[in-house]
Amino acid sequence: MITVIPPAKQNHLLIPDSFQKGEQFEDYVRRHLFPKAQYKLIHRTPGYLQNEKDYPESSLKPDFTLQDILNGRSFYVECKFRSALIANSYPFSKKYQLERYKSYTDLPFYLVLGLGGKASAPNQVFLLNFFDSQFAMLYKRHLNGREIQKDMAVQPSQLWKNAAA
Structure with missing residues (x-):
């Protein structure tokens, strides 16, 4: 008996694990932390499969x-997303x-x-103002006081109290 893999599953098999986790975490962030009811999507960088076909310059922008x-x-x-510190x-x-x-x-x-858990359901979530923490390596001390409620929309007051730019 021959098993036929649906095209969607075939595409999924082509995406490296690290990219799958990244896309899953982006989906989590959009769905739970910045939902459509409160935040309008202006731009989202293309996913792995789109970039494989024709890499748009917009892929260099931040995720959202x-x-x-x-x-x-x-x-x-x-x-x-990272599995662990x-x-x-x-x-x-x-x-x-x-x-x-x-x-x-x-x-x-x-x-x-x-941090931790799965990309689609992390154990901990942190929100940092990039301009306050411009480091390639973040240490545990950088995360102190920046943990937010997972699975709950980020409130505008959390964003704008220390906004730069």
Whole structure:
């Protein structure tokens, strides 16, 4: 008997595990932390399969550009998931990525870090203002006081109290 794999599953098999986790965490962030009812999606970087076909320059942007529906203010969000801390640190980005992120000064820029559990259901979630923590390696001390409720929408007051840009 021959097993036929549906096209959607075939595509899923083509995506490296690290990219699958990244896309799952981005979906989690959009669905739970920045839901459609409160935040309008202005931009989302294309996924792995789209980038494999034809890599658009917009893939270099932060994962999301969102707009707070209540006050109309826009902001960037970069999403990162890690299974665990490594020696009390969280490898956030590569140096070249960090330099690129630093160029996005026109809007407030936030990092959403998921830690532990699964990318689609992290154990802990942290929200950091990028301009307060521009490091390629984040240490546990950088995360102190920045944990947010997982599975609950980020409130505008959390975003705008310390917004830069």
